[in-house]
Amino acid sequence: MSEVLLRFENVSKIYPSGSSHLTILEELNFSIEAMSSVAVVGKSGSGKSTLLNLAGALDRPTSGRVLFKGDDIGKMGDKELSLYRNRHIGFVFQSHILLEDFSALENISIPALIMGESARVAKKRAYELLERVGLRGRAHHKPQKLSGGERQRVAICRALINGAQLIIADEPTGSLDEASKEEVEHLLLEMVKEEKRTLLMVTHEQALAQKCDHLYLLQNRGLTLV
């Protein structure tokens, strides 16, 4: 049996809403095995992004524990959380979120520089990743000079550069045209598999969700394995 990489134990997330409270997730329990791919589907507003934010340590649960390799993320201080995100999490957002003022190469290098790698090492790794996604020739192009699919490929490279064990993808093909969708889907799943990473993905695309090892439906503030 594979090692459990991420575990949610009785996790609830409640947001204050005026004088009352809005419960997004309630007593959520689930775990993700290392090197597996998990897709979460659900209606808009069902709490998919909240789930990813908690897994990615961008937010803290109101109650319960989120454990990464057994360590409670909720107990970490801000500095430890920053390091956790930098070393262990790779984010792929719906609209890529690349910095417009920086080239593709620089955008990919940022997590490595944050980790403390020298610019030379960071660039070398970024070039290797760009090579793998077929964008080496576009290394010095700014995001506005890249197509939607190319930007998302750059974002995937950025998520992988630090050797993060958990890749969190929020609607990675949501803003792409049909041709690019297929290309990015294929690339993401292939690279995660090749690199032996774990994927937690939220998507509306049934076809993409079906390609993952496990598929969960998020509804009524809870997860159901489909």
Add this chain to the structure above:
Amino acid sequence: MTTSISFKIGGSPLFSSWLFSHLLFPSKELIYQRRRLLRSALLIALVMIPLVLALIFMDGMMQGITDKYILLQDGHLQFYNLDELDDPLVQSSDLVTSGYGIIYSRDKSAEVKLKGVKEDYFNSQRCAELKIKEFKAESTGSVAQIMVSETLLKELNVEVGERVAFILIPEGEQKGVRPMLAQVAATYNTGYYELDSSLIFLNYEVAKRYLPNGGRSYLEVLVDNRGSGHLDELGERLAKGGSWASWDQFNRTVYQNFVTSRQVILLVFILILVVAGVYVASVSNELIQDSFQAIALFKALGAQQKSIRRSYFWAVMVVTILGIALGLVVALVLGHYLSPILVWLSKQGFEGLRYYLLDFKVVVAYTDLLFIVGSMVIIASVTVMFTLKRIKEISPLEVLQQD
């Protein structure tokens, strides 16, 4: 608990320096950001230039005026016991006599100080402080010959060689005033209106003859220590129990005015620097505002607040320091030409300048400059650090607002 997650707390200096270099040298496409940095440095330089020029003007003028008062009017020390002084610190010791009176031309009058001096009074040191011009000594006999400033001659509407009348004011218990006729034999110009408009030189022997009671005689002494702090000690020692006065005691009001003006101006400088500091803070604020999403992304990717703050802090401070350095260089270069510029402006009819000493040597008070620069850097640092607290408030979740 497993030990799978290893943590090393501390911001990455490599990331900080990378971000710092991008903030300081934005890519060529980012014209607005480039212009903003340039504009900020220039504005800081523009604040520094008038401050430094004002300091150079103030110090140069004050030093110049002080030197003129000391060398031409009062000396460093005055001793009323007229015995010869023998001390290595004494540069020159001149027997002089002085009195007060009112000078009359055909249609004007002015209150003046008459100073009787011997021929060797105008040594090289004193001659450096004034320009003696025309000399006409055609008249002899009972008419005293005097040297009047060009300023006073102009005010009295008198030409060199013409005669003027005096009413000499008695000293002490003596009653009645004494009239005197004199011929303007020479003119001088120190460049300082206040001194020129009231000081008249004449021969010591003539002054002794005409001034009531022979005037007030004393030894006017120049010493090689111009610091007023040591003058009291020296005066006490040289006077050997006799009465004496130092120039700053003699011109207490003038001296105090200088000191007070300087303190007030330095205080005004600090207030201007605070305003400049607020401007620097606004630059920093603008920079953060523009990078709001980038900062959120850096945080989401694991950058520590400390690293981000360090980059922004140094980027703003480098711009500030460059602005200060540019301002200093420009001001020091301009400062060396300040005196001729002011003299030229005065000649172009800027009446307000006539009361200032415009022909002065450039004095750069490096300690005060250091104080101004240091204050600017400290004020900017504090205001920038205060502004950078905003970075803490930017949540990594903000990155999803783009999404």
